[in-house]
Amino acid sequence: MAKLQHCGYCGRWFHPDPRNAGRQRACSASACQAKRHQKACRAWRQRNTHYDKEDRLVEALVKDPAPAGTDPVDAIDWQAAMDLVGPEVAVLVKECGKAICQRRWGDRTGNDLELPSARRETPSPCNSM
Numbered sequence: 001m002a003k004l005q006h007c008g009y010c011g012r013w014f015h016p017d018p019r020n021a022g023r024q025r026a027c028s029a030s031a032c033q034a035k036r037h038q039k040a041c042r043a044w045r046q047r048n049t050h051y052d053k054e055d056r057l058v059e060a061l062v063k064d065p066a067p068a069g070t071d072p073v074d075a076i077d078w079q080a081a082m083d084l085v086g087p088e089v090a091v092l093v094k095e096c097g098k099a100i101c102q103r104r105w106g107d108r109t110g111n112d113l114e115l116p117s118a119r120r121e122t123p124s125p126c127n128s129m
Contacts, residue, residue, distance in 0.1 A: 009035045057084070073097040 002021035004013045007029075014027035026036040045051075061084070063077050073094060081090040 007032055060084075071098070071101055073101060 002016045002018050005016050005021075005024065006012075007014055007027040008025045009032040010027060010029060012027055012029075016024035026032040060080050061077055062075055064075060076094070076097075078090055078094055081093070084090075085093075
């Protein structure tokens, strides 16, 4: 049997589980276990602050999914975006999104827009001599 230990939450003496005798700091009382769990969760959240940040941001920014045939840029809550990143960045992202949507789905007249070539012609240093 493991030697008695002092509970770090209620202060009572207890016999730790033999498998955890060197690590167990709380007795088996439900109140002490709940406090231990809260402390462990708080420490985990401090170590992993970024864990659900993206989900919370998406939830704050996306009003409702855009219906088919409408501009997906309109599904964003741009006021929340401006509050989050500032008006300059939000306007830049919004206009870039509009430009991408127009190029992707064509202009409103039904004419498809061609994307510029991704490859640029640059002079080779070998050809310049």
